[in-house]
Amino acid sequence: xxxxxxxxxxxxxxxxxxxxxxxxxxxxxxxxxxxxxxxxxxxxxxxxxxxxxxxxxxxxxxxxxxxxxxxxxxxxxxxxxxxxxxxxxxxxxxxxxxxxxxxxxxxxxxx
Amino acid sequence: xxxxxxxxxxxxxxxxxxxxxxxxxxxxxxxxxxxxxxxxxxxxxxxxxxxxxxxxxxxxxxxxxxxxxxxxxxxxxxxxxxxxxxxxxxxxxxxxxxxxxxxxxxxxxxxxxxx
Numbered sequence: 105x106x107x108x109x110x111x112x113x114x115x116x117x118x119x120x121x122x123x124x125x126x127x128x129x130x131x132x133x134x135x136x137x138x139x140x141x142x143x144x145x146x147x148x149x150x151x152x153x154x155x156x157x158x159x160x161x162x163x164x165x166x167x168x169x170x171x172x173x174x175x176x177x178x179x180x181x182x183x184x185x186x187x188x189x190x191x192x193x194x195x196x197x198x199x200x201x202x203x204x205x206x207x208x209x210x211x212x213x214x215x
Numbered sequence: 216x217x218x219x220x221x222x223x224x225x226x227x228x229x230x231x232x233x234x235x236x237x238x239x240x241x242x243x244x245x246x247x248x249x250x251x252x253x254x255x256x257x258x259x260x261x262x263x264x265x266x267x268x269x270x271x272x273x274x275x276x277x278x279x280x281x282x283x284x285x286x287x288x289x290x291x292x293x294x295x296x297x298x299x300x301x302x303x304x305x306x307x308x309x310x311x312x313x314x315x316x317x318x319x320x321x322x323x324x325x326x327x328x329x330x
Contacts, residue, residue: 140319147219147305147321148258191257200309200319201246201265202273205257 108192113210116186122179124209126192129173134196137168138203139177141188148191148205151177182213217241221306221322228296228329236291236325238306245311247289248273248319249281251302258305264289265311296329303327 109127116122128137139151152159152166154175159166165178179186191208222237240247245266250258250273260273264283278300280292289308293300303326309319 145303145324147307147323148319149321150318153318198311200317201248201263201307201311202260203248203250203258203307203319204274205250205259207255207257 108194108206110190110192110206110209112207113212115212115214116179116182118184118213118215119181122182122186122211122213124177124179124190124192124211125174126177127174128192128194131172131194132196135194136197137166137172137175138193138195139164139166140191140193140203140205141186142191142208143185143188151190179211182211184213184215187211187213219306219308219320219322221304221325223325224323225326226328228293228327230296230298230329232296234293234296236293236304236306236327238289238291238322239287240289240306240308240320241287242308242310242320243286244308244320245286246309246319247283248307249279249289249291250305250307251275251300252305252324253302261291261304293327298329301327301329 138153140148142148154166168175189208219240248263249261262281264270306322307319310317
């Protein structure tokens, strides 16, 4: 299983874009990049996932480099409610029942 | 549609006691999993199931038992509680979809303290 590396913490001003990086240099060809977040010890919440193309949904955008060794989650207009721990997870297709969580990035959105 | 429901939300046990953490989902998901989260750490997988009657061990299975008699329910049993099992426990479910990627839905957690 590919290991991910994320910065332990980041700050972002409210209303600005939050860019959360993730390194997954050992990712395999059949592995997807998933992002989840956990707000104040609640259950984790799915954000987005992708294989090799950039993805966008109502919550965020996911940019995956061409060599797939790193990715960036973008929250376009961060709000105080986006303060959370963000987890980058790399898993094979369909393995949604065996997620491997690291320690994630604590994003603090400042007013 | 309640999603994933965990009970109880809080529990205090004495060392050596046994108990069952309940997890139920109403989304007809084949996949269900149990995770534990210790302070300052990410979630770690305890046990998981790919369908009724089928379970398997995750990263940290020792001290826990599971069974899956129905699609909806996936209880986690602590046989003899130890202080090291003090943690927050999360249950999750997802649709297998024949391998199509879908999101995992998590419950709100059970906060367990063993004294």
